Amino acid sequence: ELKVEQNPLFLSMQEGKNYTIYCNYSTTSDRLYWYRQDPGKSLESLFVLLSNGAVKQEGRLMASLDTKARLSTLHITAAVHDLSATYFCAVDGYQGGGADGLTFGKGTHLIIQP
Amino acid sequence: DAGVIQSPRHEVTEMGQEVTLRCKPISGHNSLFWYRQTMMRGLELLIYFNNNVPIDDSGMPEDRFSAKMPNASFSTLKIQPSEPRDSAVYFCASSWGTPDQPQHFGDGTRLSIL
Numbered sequence: 001e002l003k004v005e006q007n008p009l010f011l012s013m014q015e016g017k018n019y020t021i022y023c024n025y026s027t028t029s030d031r032l033y034w035y036r037q038d039p040g041k042s043l044e045s046l047f048v049l050l051s052n053g054a055v056k057q058e059g060r061l062m063a064s065l066d067t068k069a070r071l072s073t074l075h076i077t078a079a080v081h082d083l084s085a086t087y088f089c090a091v092d093g094y095q096g097g098g099a100d101g102l103t104f105g106k107g108t109h110l111i112i113q114p
Numbered sequence: 115d116a117g118v119i120q121s122p123r124h125e126v127t128e129m130g131q132e133v134t135l136r137c138k139p140i141s142g143h144n145s146l147f148w149y150r151q152t153m154m155r156g157l158e159l160l161i162y163f164n165n166n167v168p169i170d171d172s173g174m175p176e177d178r179f180s181a182k183m184p185n186a187s188f189s190t191l192k193i194q195p196s197e198p199r200d201s202a203v204y205f206c207a208s209s210w211g212t213p214d215q216p217q218h219f220g221d222g223t224r225l226s227i228l
Contacts, residue, residue: 031213042205045216088157092213099213101147101159101170 002027002093006105014113016078021108023072023089031092032072033102034063036085043088047074079112086110116140118220120206126226132194135223138187139208147207147217148181148191157205163189164211175200196227 003026013019023032034046047056049065049072056063060083062075072089086107094100119138127133139146147162161171163183171181178197183189193200203224207217 033216035216035219042221043207043219045218048214048216050214090157094213099145099209099211099215099217101162101173102217103159104157106156 002103004091004103004105006089006108009106010109012111013079015080019076021074021087023105025070025091027093029091029093030067032065033090034074035088038085081112084110084112118206118208118218120220120223124224128228129197130195133196135191135204137189137206140218143208143210145209145211146189149205151203198227201225201227
């Protein structure tokens with residue numbers, strides 16, 4: 001059974017600081033996704049990571065994937081209040097050409113304080 | 115472009131009643147997914163369809179749950195009879211069915227069973 005673990009689950013940080021969220025998963029996969037969820041809202045896709053060493057950046061967020069370590073990171077640079085949300089990583093464990101359902105981590109609830 | 119459309123947005127009903135949740139995927143997407151989100155269990159995959167065919171329903175909690183996709187533009191998730199422990203937010207997502215494309219989520223149905 002595929003397991004996805006995120007840490008930390010809760011994070012309170014100050015504006016302007018840097019921090020990293022970690023996502024470990026239990027089986028071989030090179031398909032990892034990061035989503036953002038605001039309270040009471042839907043999930044918004046942030047990044048799709050499909051190979052070992054993949055790195056993607058959007059604004060103050062940067063995501064990377066190490067398939068050998070089965071680890072993905074989401075790095076926040078110079079945090080601003082608008083980045084306050086819950087961040088989920090999710091893994092597609094399917095090995096074939098199509099896509100499978102996702103297994104999600106528990107989410108990291110991020111609060112950024114002025 | 116219209117995103118994934120779910121209805122109703124909120125449903126409150128009494129234990130034992132039948133509940134039907136509806137989803138219209140993004141036009142052209144050939145994969146459709148149903149997820150459930152609770153505080154205790156997080157986001158869980160219930161079932162997914164490729165080209166209207168159910169592929170994996172191993173996440174469906176029990177026989178009280180059923181899902182159909184009669185055509186490419188409509189899916190239902192039915193709970194009969196409903197129980198208080200079914201209270202959750204149910205999300206529908208759709209995708210192109212390839213790993214390089216993320217799943218797009220609807221706004222969810224917040225279900226409360228009294």
